[in-house]
Amino acid sequence: MAENTHVVVVGGGYAGVMAANRLTQRDDVAVTLVNPRTAFVHRVRLHQLVGGSDAAVVDYREVLAEGVRLVAGTVARIDPGARRVTLASGGTVGYDYLVYAVGSGSADPDVPGAAEFAHPIATLEEARRLRPVLDAAPKTAAVTVVGAGPTGIETAAELAEQGRAVTLVCGGVLGPYLHTRGRRSVAGRLAALGVSVLDGSRATVTAVTRRAVRLADGREVPSDVTVWTAGFGVPDLAARSGLSTDAVGRLLTDETLTSVDDDRIVAAGDSAAPSGLPLRMSCQAAMPLGARAADTVLSLIAGERPEPLKQSFGAQCISLGRRTGIFQFGNRSDVAVWLHVDGRLGARMKEAVCKGILKHLSDEAHRPGGYRLHRSKGNTSRQKALDAQQAPVRATTRPAA
Template identity: 60%
Template sequence: MATPVQPARKVVVVGGGYAGTLAANRLRKRDDVTITLVNPRPTFIDRIRLHQFVAGTGAATADYRSLLGDGIDLVVDTAVRIDTTARTVRLASGRDLDYDYAVYAVGSTAAVPASVPGAAENAVSMAEWEPAQRLRATLGELPPDAPITVVGGGLTGIEAAAELAEQGRRVTLVCGGILAPSLSASARRSVSRWLSRHGVAVLEKTGVAAVRPDAVVLSEGAARPSALTIWAAGFGVPDLAAASGLRTDGIGRLLTDETLTSVDDDRIVATGDAAAPSGRPLRMSCQAAAPLGAQAADTVLSSIAGTGPTVLDFAFTGSCVSLGRRSGVRQFARKDDTALNIHLSGPIVAAYKELTCKLGLFKIRTEARRPGSVPWPKGGTRPERPVPDTLAGASS
C-alpha cells in the first residue's frame, strides 16, 4: 500500500532583515516546505551601514533577488496580526497568509522617547530606512558649519557622530552616562581620543531634557544650538506580538523558550532582535542575527521532522565600532559578551569592520546557495537578567 504523500508545510517568515532572510534561506533544507517572506519594503536594508548612507559615504540597500534562494515567495506588505487559532498572518493590505509555522523576525525599531518634550517632533532616528532618508536629505541642505547633536553614547551614536565629524561637521555627542559603556576602559579611551581629534564635543553623564527645532536642552538646563538632532539612544521593537495576544518582555520582544519557540504557541518561532529567550535576550546586533536566524529555521525543521529542536547555543566574540572611513576600534570579549581588556584600533580595524559588514550579506547569500551551511561561534552564556535596553542597540 502506497504511503500517503504529506502536503507541503507552509512557513511564513515575518520580517526580511538579517535574521529573517537567513532563516528563510535555511528553511530550504527541506523540499516539502513552502516559504513566504513578508517584508514592508521591496529591498533589503543593510542597517549596519545606515550611518554611512546618512553621511553619503556608502549605500545601505541590497536587492532581495541577490539574497533569496529559489522558491521563496517575497510578499511586500506589513503584518498587523498573527491569528494563532486560525494560523494566519493578517497583512495591512487585508490579505491573510495561512501558515503551519510562523517565524517571527520583525527586528527592532527606533526608540525616541515620548517622555522627552519635543524629541518625537524634532529629533530623527537613524535606526530605520525612512528616517535615515530624511536625515540624509536634511544634511544635504545644512551649511557645513551647522551644529549637529547626536544623542546616545553607545556604538550606534559613536558611529554616527564619527562619520559626520570626519566630514568636518560640528558634532556634539550627548552620552547620558559614560561614552561607549559596553567597551573596556582602554577601548573607550581610544574612541574618546579619536572623537577629540576630530572636534566632537562629548558630553558624558549628561541627559537631554528637551529637544527644540534649533536646540537641545540638557539635563542641567543649558541649551545648545542644534540644527539637526539625531536620536541614537536605544531601540524598541514592533508591537505585532502584543497585538496578536502573545506574551512579550518589557519592550515587546516575543517571549520564547531556549529553542526560540513562543511560550504561548509551539507553531511560532522567534528570531533576531525581537526574540527574548527565557526573558533574557541577546544584545541586539547583526552579530547575533545570523545565528538566531539559523536557530529559528532549525527549530522549525526539527518540529516538522518530529525530532526535538536543540537549544540556543551562541557566543559573542566582541564588537567593532567604525570611526569614520579610516579608523575604528575592535573590542574583544568573553563568550558571554563581557568586554576583555584587549582591543585593536586604527586603520586596520576600519578594514576589519568593512569585512564584517560584508559578511552579514555574505552569510545570507551562502545560505541561499547551500542551506544549512553557515556556522557560528558557540559556548556562550547569557546574563540572568536582560541586557539594558539602552545598550541593546550597539552594532557588532
C-alpha cells in the same frame, strides 16, 4: 504525495533572511518571507547612508534563496488559531509554522520635543529622511547626536569627518560596551575629528527644541540638526496578536525560541525574548538566532526534539569615519576585554565584518544548512541567569504538518 509544509517568516532583516534561507534545506517545505520593503536593508550601514557614503540597501536576489517567495507587505495581525497572518493591505497568508523576526526600530522618546525636533535613524526610512535635512544645512550648522552607543558614535564620526561641527551627548558613558582601553581610543579619535563629547549622568537630555538640546545640568547645547540614536524599540505585532511579550514587547519564548503560547510560532532576532532573557540587539545575535529558529522549525516538522539556544559573542566593531575604526574583543558572555584593534586596521576589520554579513546570508541561500555560528559553547553568564531563575527548557515536539 504529502502536501508541503508552509512556513511564513515575518520580517526580512538579518534574522529573517537567515531563517528563510535555512528553511529551504527541505524540498517539502515552502517558505514565504513577508517584509515591508522589496530590498534588503543592510542596517549596519545606515550611518553611512546618513553620511552619504553608502545606500545601505542590497537587492534581495543577492542574499535570499531563489526558492523563497517574497511578499511585500506589512503584517497587521497574527491569528494563531487560524494559522494565518493578515496584511495591512487586507490580504491574508496561511502558515503551518511562523518565524517571528520583525526586528527593532527607534524607541519612542519620552523627552519633550524629541519626537518633534529630533531625527531618529534606526530604520531605512528614518535615515533617508535625515539625509536631505543634512544636505540642506550649511557645513557650519551645529549637529548634535544623542546617544553614545555604536550608532551614535558612528554617526558622530561620519559627520565630523565631513567637517561638520558635531556634539555627541552620551547621557552616561561613551561606548558603554567598550573596555576602558577601547573607550580611550574611541574618545581620542572623536577628539581628533573635532567631536565635542558630553558624558556623565548630568549630560542627559531633558528637552529638545528646534535649535537646541537641553541637559539635566541646565546647559543648553545649540543644535540646528539633532540626531536621536538613544534606545531601540520593537514593533507591537506580538502584543496586538494576543501573544505573550516582555515589557519591551519582544515575543516570549522558551530556550528553543518557541513561543510560550503556541508551538507553531518561533521567534528570532531583536524581537525575541528567550526565557525572558533577551540578547543584545545586534546583527551579531540576529543571524545565529535566525539559524536557531530555522533549526527549531525543521526539528518540529520532523517530529524531533529542538536543541536549546547556545548563543555566544566575540566582539563589537565600530567605524570612526571612513578611515579608522575599532574592533573591540569580548568574551563569550559579551563582556569587553582589554584587547582591541584600532586605527586603519580597525576600519578594515569593520568593513570585513560588514561584507561578511552579506556573505553569510548569500552562502546560506546557495548552500542552506552550512551556517554554523549558532552552534557555539554558549554564554556562561546567561546560563547562570537561567539557572538562577530555574527556567526549564521546554522540549516541544510536533508531528510533521
